[in-house]
Amino acid sequence: MVIVGYGVPSQCSELPSDFSLVNQTYVLPDPFQLLDAGRVTNQSDWQCRAEQIRALFQKYELGDKPPQPSTFTPTFANKALTINAGVGSKTISFSVPITYPTSGKAPYPAVIVYDAPSIPIPSNVAVITLNIDNIAQQNDQSSRGVGLFYDLYGKNATAGALMAWAWAVSRVVDSLEMLPAAQINPEKLAVTGCSRNGKGAIVAGAFDERIALTIPQESGSGGDACWRTSRDMLVNQNLATQTANEIVGENVWFSTAFNQFAATNYTVGLLPVDHHELAGLVAPRGLYSTENVGFLWLGDFSNLECMTAANKIYQALGATDHQGFSQDGPHDHCSFPNDQISEINAFFNRFLLDEQVNTSIFRTSRPKA
Secondary structure (H helix, E strand, C coil): CCCCCCCHHHHHHCCCCCCCCCCCCCCCCCCCCCCCCECCCCCHHHHHHHHHHHHHHHHHHHCCCCCCCCCCCCEEEEEEEEEEECCCCEEEEEEEEEECCCCCCCCCHHHHEEEECCCCCCCEEEEECHHHHHHCCCHHHHHHHCCCCHHHCCCCCCHHHHHHHHHHHHHHHHHHHHHHCCCCEEEEEEEEEEEEHHHHHHHHCCCCCCCCEEEEEEEEECCEEEEEHHHHHHCCCCCCCHHHHHHHCCCCCCCCCHHHCCCCCCCCCCCCCHHHHHHHHHCEEEEEEEEEEHHHHHHHHHHHHHHHHHHHHHHCCCHHHHHHEEEEEECCCCCCHHHHHHHHHHHHHHCCCCCCCCCCCCCCCCCCC
């Protein structure tokens, strides 16, 4: 497997032939440890390490993300992109509507939204709506291999639904780069979703460096909570939160390769990566994640610990304030409380509208242990 398009040597994304899962530990993996036993000491090292992390996530958790298909002919008409893609004799087509802003100037910044927006979006930012179930279904275990992504790549494609959606996001970005008539600035794009869709949003941001701002909302385990810290909540603290063991039986968001790590609550320690590193793949680009202490299932402790660890990567890249974390509540799941509006607006203003504003936001309403 070779990942291309990130401007680093291809060998960085090729796992060593003798790579094996030998160390079971419930301590979060060191994001700065290279696979050749060296350590990250500079920007070039990190770019290589980031490709290693992407390769590990594809092999062991998310499945492979294919590049732009060999046949790719997007069109724009009637305020919508129509994406026509083909691989060999297989072809698919899907459309994404664009809701244009009521203020601002073209080409507009835009937010790619999974299904429907659940966050406040500024009046000068466009909304691009992606029907993710059309790309990869997510009803239950029977959804494995169902959707346009699998029509194109086959039902045995390794990608789970989260990666299939990320593939679709990248094809939207490709289309915007090719179609200036759409009047969307492809360098000023955000991606967002809530709950399961928030899990998808952080994967999309991690696997496409053209996304300027990633906004996972209440994504919980499989999103901005780490597998190991969620396990700790359940096993060591007796707090009923979602773990890898539960999540693989619930739906088809992950590759079947992940099942070996989720077989019990004691096998996840073999996974060579965790979600502080997934969030770190977004760095140094904008990342604003929200969580809700009103739902233990979302893993409030795990969210906080995992994103605190992710911030070490942002710190190392000199971009500490490019990552925001806001854990609020209790409030209704996927609602957006008023006291977070100024925070999210700051991230929109900085990363989509080029305003020099303060995005030093890292807070929780979770009581101290």
